[in-house]
Amino acid sequence: MTTNISFSLNGDEISYDVKDHWTLLHLLREKMGLIGTKEGCGNGECGACTVIVDKLAINSCLYLAVEVDGKTIETIEGLASTEGSLHPLQQSFVDNGGIQCGFCTPGMIMSSKALLDENPDADREEIKHALAGNICRCTGYIQIFESVEAVKGMGGQNE
Amino acid sequence: MSKNNSEFSVVGKRIPKLDAAQKAMGRAEYIQDVKLPGMLYGKILYSRYAHANIVKIDTSKAVALPGVHAVLTGEDVPKKMKMGFIKDNPPIKKGKVCSLRDEVAAVAAISPEIAKKALGLIEIEYEELEGIFDPEKAMEKDSPLVNEHLKSNVLKMPWDIHYGDVEKAEKESAFVVEDRFTTTWVTHCCMGTSGAVALFDASENLTIYTNTQIPSLAHKDFLEALKAMGLENKRVRVIKPIIGGGFGSKLDTYAYEHIAILLAYKCRKPVKVVFDRVEEFKATSTRQPTITYIKQGCDKNGKLLFRDMRMVLDNGGHTSWGATTPSVMLMPISSLYRVENVKYVAKCVYTNNTYSQAMRGYGNPQATFAIESSMDILAEKSGIDRIEFRRINKNQSGDETPQGLKITSCGLEECIDAVKKELKFDGKNEKSVGTGIASLIHVGGGARIYGSDGCGAILKMDDYGKVDVFTGGTDMGQGMDNITAQIVAEELGLLAEDINVIHSDTDICPWDVGAHASRSTFVAGNAALGAAKKVKKKIQAIASKLFDAPAGKIKFKNKLVFVPGDEEKSMPIGKLLRKAHFRPGGTMLMAENFYDPDNENMGKELKGNMSMTYSFGAHGAKVKVDEETGKVEVLEYVAAHDVGRAINPLLLEGQVYGGVVMGLGYALTEEVTVKDGEIMNANFRDYKLFTAKDAVKIKAPVIETDDKDGPFGAKGIGEPGCVPTAPAIANAVYDAVGVRIKNLPITPEKVLAALKEKNN
Numbered sequence: 079m080t081t082n083i084s085f086s087l088n089g090d091e092i093s094y095d096v097k098d099h100w101t102l103l104h105l106l107r108e109k110m111g112l113i114g115t116k117e118g119c120g121n122g123e124c125g126a127c128t129v130i131v132d133k134l135a136i137n138s139c140l141y142l143a144v145e146v147d148g149k150t151i152e153t154i155e156g157l158a159s160t161e162g163s164l165h166p167l168q169q170s171f172v173d174n175g176g177i178q179c180g181f182c183t184p185g186m187i188m189s190s191k192a193l194l195d196e197n198p199d200a201d202r203e204e205i206k207h208a209l210a211g212n213i214c215r216c217t218g219y220i221q222i223f224e225s226v227e228a229v230k231g232m233g234g235q236n237e
Numbered sequence: 238m239s240k241n242n243s244e245f246s247v248v249g250k251r252i253p254k255l256d257a258a259q260k261a262m263g264r265a266e267y268i269q270d271v272k273l274p275g276m277l278y279g280k281i282l283y284s285r286y287a288h289a290n291i292v293k294i295d296t297s298k299a300v301a302l303p304g305v306h307a308v309l310t311g312e313d314v315p316k317k318m319k320m321g322f323i324k325d326n327p328p329i330k331k332g333k334v335c336s337l338r339d340e341v342a343a344v345a346a347i348s349p350e351i352a353k354k355a356l357g358l359i360e361i362e363y364e365e366l367e368g369i370f371d372p373e374k375a376m377e378k379d380s381p382l383v384n385e386h387l388k389s390n391v392l393k394m395p396w397d398i399h400y401g402d403v404e405k406a407e408k409e410s411a412f413v414v415e416d417r418f419t420t421t422w423v424t425h426c427c428m429g430t431s432g433a434v435a436l437f438d439a440s441e442n443l444t445i446y447t448n449t450q451i452p453s454l455a456h457k458d459f460l461e462a463l464k465a466m467g468l469e470n471k472r473v474r475v476i477k478p479i480i481g482g483g484f485g486s487k488l489d490t491y492a493y494e495h496i497a498i499l500l501a502y503k504c505r506k507p508v509k510v511v512f513d514r515v516e517e518f519k520a521t522s523t524r525q526p527t528i529t530y531i532k533q534g535c536d537k538n539g540k541l542l543f544r545d546m547r548m549v550l551d552n553g554g555h556t557s558w559g560a561t562t563p564s565v566m567l568m569p570i571s572s573l574y575r576v577e578n579v580k581y582v583a584k585c586v587y588t589n590n591t592y593s594q595a596m597r598g599y600g601n602p603q604a605t606f607a608i609e610s611s612m613d614i615l616a617e618k619s620g621i622d623r624i625e626f627r628r629i630n631k632n633q634s635g636d637e638t639p640q641g642l643k644i645t646s647c648g649l650e651e652c653i654d655a656v657k658k659e660l661k662f663d664g665k666n667e668k669s670v671g672t673g674i675a676s677l678i679h680v681g682g683g684a685r686i687y688g689s690d691g692c693g694a695i696l697k698m699d700d701y702g703k704v705d706v707f708t709g710g711t712d713m714g715q716g717m718d719n720i721t722a723q724i725v726a727e728e729l730g731l732l733a734e735d736i737n738v739i740h741s742d743t744d745i746c747p748w749d750v751g752a753h754a755s756r757s758t759f760v761a762g763n764a765a766l767g768a769a770k771k772v773k774k775k776i777q778a779i780a781s782k783l784f785d786a787p788a789g790k791i792k793f794k795n796k797l798v799f800v801p802g803d804e805e806k807s808m809p810i811g812k813l814l815r816k817a818h819f820r821p822g823g824t825m826l827m828a829e830n831f832y833d834p835d836n837e838n839m840g841k842e843l844k845g846n847m848s849m850t851y852s853f854g855a856h857g858a859k860v861k862v863d864e865e866t867g868k869v870e871v872l873e874y875v876a877a878h879d880v881g882r883a884i885n886p887l888l889l890e891g892q893v894y895g896g897v898v899m900g901l902g903y904a905l906t907e908e909v910t911v912k913d914g915e916i917m918n919a920n921f922r923d924y925k926l927f928t929a930k931d932a933v934k935i936k937a938p939v940i941e942t943d944d945k946d947g948p949f950g951a952k953g954i955g956e957p958g959c960v961p962t963a964p965a966i967a968n969a970v971y972d973a974v975g976v977r978i979k980n981l982p983i984t985p986e987k988v989l990a991a992l993k994e995k996n997n
Contacts, residue, residue, distance in 0.1 A: 115263065118428045123514075124428065157262070168261040171261050175254070177257040179427070179481050183260050213426075215425070216891070217895050218933075
């Protein structure tokens with residue numbers, strides 16, 4: 079079964095014929111070539127595939143593509159400005175050692191962005207809670223927390 | 238220290254990882270992201286039994302499935318295509334399987350879905366054999382044999398070592414303690430799973446994209462694979478995409494790579510084999526599990542007199558580098574603290590379990606768990622304070638250990654003091670709270686376990702002062718790229734961002750033995766530094782003529798080449814390069830350097846200075862044990878390391894924090910649960926990694942001892958962070974509630990059972 083859906087993706091209005099069994103991750107990575115969203119487990123356990131749907135951080139490997147009809151999606155590719163400058167959260171992950179192998183990074187940044195968009199002054203405990211579903215094997219999380227804290231109050235916004 | 242950090246412009250600076258912006262934008266390409274025109278997808282079928290004969294395989298239904306291009310079984314694998322360091326493992330098994338991860342067939346198809354469907358259509362008839370899953374039982378005479386032709390389950394390995402006279406020292410000891418410790422299977426859990434894409438060109442040369450930590454040795458393995466396939470004198474090119482975590486997991490070549498090669502050759506199309514997470518858990522190699530018997534003794538003043546250790550290592554069904562971990566375990570066993578009389582016997586035993594490989598620390602965490610737990614037990618028996626006991630026996634500069642390790646720079650005492658200062662070991666803890674300490678020694682200046690411990694670097698300057706460094710080293714997130722850039726920039730008076738480090742392709746990068754043994758900073762760093770020095774000399778010769786000044790007076794800083802104190806004699810480096818280039822008989826500046834450290838292979842006597850220098854450290858933990866549930870909470874953690882010099886403190890902290898948290902998982906939560914050879918928890922719900930919620934406050938004091946052989950004084954720090962973590966926690970648990978957990982991980986169940994036993 080194929081369904082035509084419309085959604086907003088990183089500011090672009092998209093219309094797409096999707097198979098009903100496709101996940102949002104499959105649509106983004108395999109069909110639209112947005113490789114920034116990663117698959118770490120395919121099972122909703124690691125958070126590498128996190129994107130933001132209607133302001134909520136979700137695991138795109140567990141989210142059916144047909145369900146984004148009429149919704150607004152943000153992926154890692156949509157964060158940097160059109161002139162190429164990094165979003166403050168991206169810059170902060172770079173500057174504070176929040177990135178080693180980088181495989182968890184897009185998911186980490188998207189979870190952090192959803193948090194700060196909602197709660198610009200999130201404290202360490204709230205950050206820990208928001209990132210509890212994003213596994214990182216390299217950093218021990220400390221420099222990731224510091225990366226998020228460094229942009230607190232800026233609301234994760236670059237507009 | 239000969240040089241102060243303030244004298245450096247680039248070394249010692251917190252320069253963000255050079256590829257971080259690319260990664261932050263989601264533009265970094267991992268093996269998962271590699272897509273080539275006409276590419277097929279390969280999938281692997283694994284054995285249904287841990288130990289069985291393969292009676293019959295029928296692939297006809299899979300072959301007939303539309304979209305399937307090739308189906309391979311063990312019959313299709315050339316006889317001489319074998320993996321592992323004793324070459325006992327064909328990429329697809331024929332006749333017999335020895336573990337549940339044994340590959341029995343593989344498929345290439347136009348989509349992953351069709352390939353998967355085809356696997357389900359392969360019919361295999363097995364004759365199940367009695368399996369053996371306990372290495373100690375596998376050593377018994379009437380045990381089933383994993384490899385019948387070997388007539389024994391015990392591998393022929395040389396680990397039977399005796400330095401000094403342990404029996405005599407035991408008699409002279411005032412206090413002796415003896416215990417048994419075990420460690421279990423844990424796994425790397427790289428966030429990016431394993432995978433490879435193989436393709437052949439029209440002349441049957443192979444290109445393989447693979448996330449390996451050993452591009453040059455992989456190149457050699459694949460050349461041998463081609464030879465086994467009858468493809469003599471062909472070329473192999475290994476291209477590394479960005480690596481989604483290594484930690485030792487990519488230190489060998491594996492079945493998935495060889496299967497991608499075989500499928501690509503059969504189909505004459507690119508074939509991609511990438512693991513899903515379940516496969517990553519079940520079909521990649523673990524850290525080597527161990528059973529350790531340890532006996533140590535000291536005199537009445539606390540001087541350590543002997544250490545006697547015996548180990549049984551579960552080798553699994555095949556042999557990868559896990560069987561060689563005793564060569565590194567020998568280092569802490571012979572040389573952590575001063576001890577003259579040492580015995581070490583290790584037996585690697587075939588079972589029908591999964592087989593092990595390198596994992597961060599390469600045996601050192603297992604050995605150090607036993608040694609440092611035993612040190613605490615011996616200190617208590619001797620009535621000596623546990624920190625004082627360690628200070629009495631500390632390693633020192635100038636020591637030569639029984640194994641022949643030459644200790645040059647050594648900051649062990651400073652590390653112990655830093656832990657003591659940060660954690661306040663005053664014994665005045667509240668109820669159920671305790672502190673623990675454990676130290677480490679690790680190779681910090683390469684490790685000669687192979688014929689060469691070298692690394693090459695080629696350096697090329699453009700006309701504007703930018704540099705390309707082609708290095709044999711491998712970055713897998715740890716920061717080899719930055720360290721190389723900072724070292725070269727420092728030497729040539731440039732900025733780190735002026736240096737482009739290329740480490741992705743065996744066609745253009747020189748040889749290196751691999752990203753292991755915490756050797757990249759020291760060995761790849763020295764390789765690049767040597768090349769930079771050669772280029773520097775050439776520039777000095779050019780500037781000497783231009784400035785009419787002695788070459789030795791020419792200095793480099795802020796992209797300028799100049800004679801200090803003479804304003805006339807100064808020129809931007811780019812301008813100087815152009816002057817050298819754009820003239821009759823012009824020149825461009827390039828240099829190559831191959832650095833092979835002056836360390837030693839262990840000979841037949843199993844003695845030798847395996848590394849040019851050694852990294853030291855001490856970890857301290859403060860824990861609280863919930864006596865109702867047995868749960869251990871880490872309240873504070875201090876990880877002090879002697880790193881020689883911190884080339885980049887930001888990345889150094891990242892290595893330490895990441896290593897410690899991996900070590901805490903090893904200590905407290907991580908365990909691949911194996912039942913009759915089957916992995917029962919192949920997912921992140923049941924395999925308990927530390928999450929952001931579990932993250933611990935870590936202090937990481939850095940001790941700089943300015944190593945004489947290290948690049949700008951630096952030593953390796955990739956692995957040490959996870960080496961003494963488990964014993965530091967175990968010792969803290971004992972201090973908190975008086976129970977000694979000797980089997981990792983220290984789960985609430987084990988703590989609770991021990992408390993119950995103690996209170997009865």
